Amino acid sequence: MKISKILQTIIALFFVTTTFAQQKTGNISGKVLTLDKSPAPYINVIIKSINTGTVTNNEGLYSIKNIPYGDYTIEFSLIGMESKTIEVKVNDSEIELENIQLNENQEQLSEVTIISQRLNQFAHKESEYVAKVPLKNINNPQSYSVVTNALLKEQVNTDLASAFKSITGGGYVQSNDGNVSVYLRGFRSDVHLRNGGIAWVKAPIDPQNIERIELVKGPASLFYGANVNNIANFGGIVNKVTKQAYNGKKLDLGYIAGNYDLNRATVDYNTVLSQEKNVFFRFNGAYNNEASFQDQGIIKEFMLAPSLTVELSDKLTIKANLEYNQSKRNLNFARGVSGALISDDVNSWDDLNWDYNTNYGTNEMAGYFSSLVSQINMEYKLSNTWTSKTNFTKASSFTDANYLRVVMGDVTTVNRYYLQLDPRETQSTHIQQDFLNVIEGAKVSNKLVAGVSYLNNLDDTQRTGVWNAIDDVDTTNPVITGLTNDQFEANIAGGTKNKTITKFQTLGFYAFDAITINEQLTLTGGLRFDRFMSKNTISNGTEGTNGYNQNALSTKLGIAYNPFEDKASLFVNYMDGLNNNAPSDNGNGEIITWDAERAKQFEIGTKLDFFDGKLLSTISYYNINIDNDIIVDENGISSQTGETLSKGFEIDLIANPLPGLNLVAGYTKNNATLEKVSSGSEAVLGNSLSYTPETVWNFWLSYQVLKGEAKGLGLGCGANHMGEIYNSTANNFGSAAYTTVDATVFYKKNNYKVSFKADNIFDQEYYNGYGIPQKPFNFRVGLAYSLF
Secondary structure, X not given: OHHHHHHHHXXXXXXXXXXXXXXXXXXXXEEEEOOOOOEOOXXXXXXXXXXXXXXXXXOOEEEEEEEEOEEEEEXXXXXXXXXXXXXXXXXXXXXXXXXXXXXXXXXXXXXHXXXXXXXXXXXXXXXXXXXXXXXXXXXXXXXXXXXXHHHHHHOOOOOOHHHHOOOOOEEEEEOOOOOEEEXXXXXXXXXXXXXXXXXXXOOOOOHHHEEEEEEEEOOOHHHHOOOOOOOOEOOEEEEEEEOOOOOOOEEEXXXXXXXXXXXXXXXXXXXXXXXXXXXXXXXXXXXXXXXXXXXXXXXXXXXXXXXXEEEOOXXXXXXXXXXXXXXXXXXXXXXXXXXXXXXXXXXXXXXXXXXXXXXXXXXXXXXXXXXXXXXXXXXXXXXOOEEEEEEXXXXXXXXXXXXXXXXXXXXXXXXXXXXXXXXEXXXXXXXXXXXXXXXXXXXXXXXXXXXXXXXXEEEEEEEEOOEXXXXXXXXXXXXXXXXXXXXXXXXXXXXXXXXXEEEEEEEEEEEEEEEEEOOOEEEEEEEEEEEEEEOOOEEOOEEOOOOEEEEEEEEEEEEEXXXXXXXXXXXXXXXXXXXXXXXXXXOOOOEEOOXXXXXXXXXXXXXXXXXXXXXXXXXXXXXXXXXXXXXXXXXXXXXXXXXXXXXXXXXXXXXXXXXXXXXXXXXXXXXXEEEEOOOXXXXXXXXXXXXXXXXXXXXXXXXXXXXXXXXXXXXXXXXXXXXOEEOOOOOOOEEOOEEEEEEEEEEEEOOEXXXXXXXXXXXXXXXXXXXXXXXXXXXXXXXXXXXX
């Protein structure tokens, strides 16, 4: 009944605002040139009276769309240059202005462009994926944070896990398959979203093709449906935005060398393929080879990522991209410890008697991984206000590997096991069709997206047994028995091979509307119907009977009040998420069709944008309640009366207090606890969820000299803190809190850049959430060269 009323309200608001906002609009386009008639890129083109604008591209071209009929003043400017204004009357659907010529030549423009690009270079809050409608960050009643490519480059990033050092909202850890798991607001989300499409890849991914990383906080069911395979979890989602082909030419080469035999080479090439300048091609590639700081462990991998952009007309643009990753590396499953060893004095991995620098495995057991992701995005302008967006994503991964798990069995014995995937093959196909309607009115603006999403997922796994034991290690006489893959296969030759195939599909219909009144008050609302269809599991060729279907509704509501001309806003939101539950015996011989597990988030906060974008911040408090977990009472009867609660406080800050000085920082205080549990488990009531640190903070501060003899010289430093992480809800053992400090020095001149980066400069020994030892002090030297 409540959902019905919400839907009626959303529909009514949409029609009312559409009636008021519908009016004639026009598009303004043109070109900006320098004094010597060269194209002027990165020029701000602003219509201040309606607070809208754009930036010229590499060819000096610009376009501002959906401008209501009327008289306007357009300003052309770039920091450090003289601005120019012109008067324009919008009285037609398409208005092309004469070329605008600035009073600087190309050399002067290049100089100020370099300075301009250094201003708050870590800020990139606008996104087409967060709300699926063009909604400014300050008007969006939802928390999200972005890690930019500029920040990744400055930190001399070489792996996907390290790319998450500057996130706000929770802890991160390299997952058991070499990808990354992020524990946002207490709940695990894996990195399986790519340009807004689902690409379920269970294999290592190289970061070279990443343009930015977006973390959208809170349940994400409205756009991505039920949480399956840790894609759209209750704490938020992670979206990788990849590099796309564009109208321009460049060739960037990079090489990084470091200790532990690190050698890494990268390439980023972009060009224009057609004389009409409407077909663009880009290629990103990486080769990475390194050893471990431990006695065993290797990583040998490469990545290829071509992309193509075709502007078939003013209305239709097609973007196609592909990414192939291949890796040979040793992977570790989460470590374990015998319960008999845990005590008040032994409550972390540091307290056990294993050797920090010993891997307990062998290079000969390194596994093979590969993945292939292809995406096609088509955007077609149906009218002045309606746009069709079609996104097709297909992903597959292949694993032939054995995952090492070590368990401290007693005071002096390390038990060793291998989990075999021989092989594991995954496939996913995701299709999204969105229809976007944007109406910009003088008093009321309405932005609506309605769409359909279809996901088809396959997981085909073959393995022998589960955990296959190999020789134990005596820590008093630590002789590590060498083991090759052939020897391991011979050891388990008598075991039974098990082949398991699981499949599911989801089909969702959703609508989301954002109404902005007088550029100050924004109301948002969305609704989704989701159909989850799980197929029967096939085990060794025999089909089971565990398949089921389930329907569910998801909602998302929000209000943002922005009374200070985009300088500060207050926001509040409600959104829910769901996790499907398969039918099962309730303990009384009755098969119950359970409702989906559901999370409900309430969030309140503020967004700040001061000093012309030099200081950006989001501060929020959230409360996520899951009130229908399946638990068992004292009579063995199951019911949906369990409860989990996650609440906390977040703040992120991006600042540019002085020219060349940049800061990005984040702080999270999270308390995710069990509130109602099964009978017999009362001891864990109020305990924290596994792998969810209570306190996480980070910062990165950098300065680059912009003028004088030292121009191009830069320094950077930062720190990351992770609070205590428990490996179980018993909360009696886990990873101790740690703080690491990194630093870099770099020099950039003309078309090259030299960097020296040191991580963990105080050489701290620490373990991640899965109990895996992390790198001690390490360094790398990078050279980046732009040929053109």
